Amino acid sequence: MDLHEGLFFTTREEEMVRIAIGIMVIGMARLASGAQIDNGIPHAPQVTLEESKGAVIEKTVPVGPIKVQVVWSKKTAQPVIAITIDDCYSGALLEKAHEVAIRNDVKFTFFPTGNAVSQYPKMWKEIYAFGHEIELHTQSHTQMTKMSEEGQYDAYRKNIETLRSVLGEAVTFSYVRPPCGSGVFGYEKSGCMPSYRRAVERLGIYNGVPIDIAMWSGDSLFIGGKQSSGEEVQRYFRTTLSPGMIYLYHTRKADVGQLEEMVQYAKSKGYRLVTLKELLVDT
Numbered sequence: 001m002d003l004h005e006g007l008f009f010t011t012r013e014e015e016m017v018r019i020a021i022g023i024m025v026i027g028m029a030r031l032a033s034g035a036q037i038d039n040g041i042p043h044a045p046q047v048t049l050e051e052s053k054g055a056v057i058e059k060t061v062p063v064g065p066i067k068v069q070v071v072w073s074k075k076t077a078q079p080v081i082a083i084t085i086d087d088c089y090s091g092a093l094l095e096k097a098h099e100v101a102i103r104n105d106v107k108f109t110f111f112p113t114g115n116a117v118s119q120y121p122k123m124w125k126e127i128y129a130f131g132h133e134i135e136l137h138t139q140s141h142t143q144m145t146k147m148s149e150e151g152q153y154d155a156y157r158k159n160i161e162t163l164r165s166v167l168g169e170a171v172t173f174s175y176v177r178p179p180c181g182s183g184v185f186g187y188e189k190s191g192c193m194p195s196y197r198r199a200v201e202r203l204g205i206y207n208g209v210p211i212d213i214a215m216w217s218g219d220s221l222f223i224g225g226k227q228s229s230g231e232e233v234q235r236y237f238r239t240t241l242s243p244g245m246i247y248l249y250h251t252r253k254a255d256v257g258q259l260e261e262m263v264q265y266a267k268s269k270g271y272r273l274v275t276l277k278e279l280l281v282d283t
Ligand SMILES: [Zn+2]
Pocket: 086, 087, 137, 141, 179, 180
């Protein structure tokens, strides 16, 4: 039991019951708000505590009706897209991306690792203050498929703690993105790995706001079996641009170097560039 758990829960059983109650409350709030995202993926069956790894509880306690959703894109006719940028290991390229946003009056959504946030705290404060959306990508880019539910939960909890230490304790998050899509790729039929879904449900309780899993619909990192060039990134963007797309980029030269042209091209076609939450919830 680590320090955090020790502060709030005396036993594993108590923790489970608290999580169950919390998930029910969040689930009811979410149903009441009518939030629904069309991601083409059927909702998972109700998760029970009995299924939780290592649970010592005999009885089955339903933790629904909350449903962690796996989001790939937004079904919409409106010309609106979201540009997302992952990992953020390069402070210089992160700054460049932010400058593109300032010059063109658009917002991006960043999925930094906790480690990347610790390296450039001042930059992240500025990015957050500007109105970019910042979401979760684990503390150190760990693969979901290589961890237990506890490991998955911890990887994001540390990511939250790091971000809160920089941005303020009241900051909440709405999405996790699994490094390399691990835990979702190969599980598309059911949405994602069962343990990952439970870890994300629990994370929503810790976060204070329910969390969904954000994937993407536009990815040009690898083209023709190798990392793409800037030219290929630009061509991919222009040929796939359509309403509701979620584009995935990284802080690498081939991506960030093309951002300004991509943004201006999209705008010239009448597109609005919004953050992920704006795309999925507000449009
Ligand atoms: Zn990543």
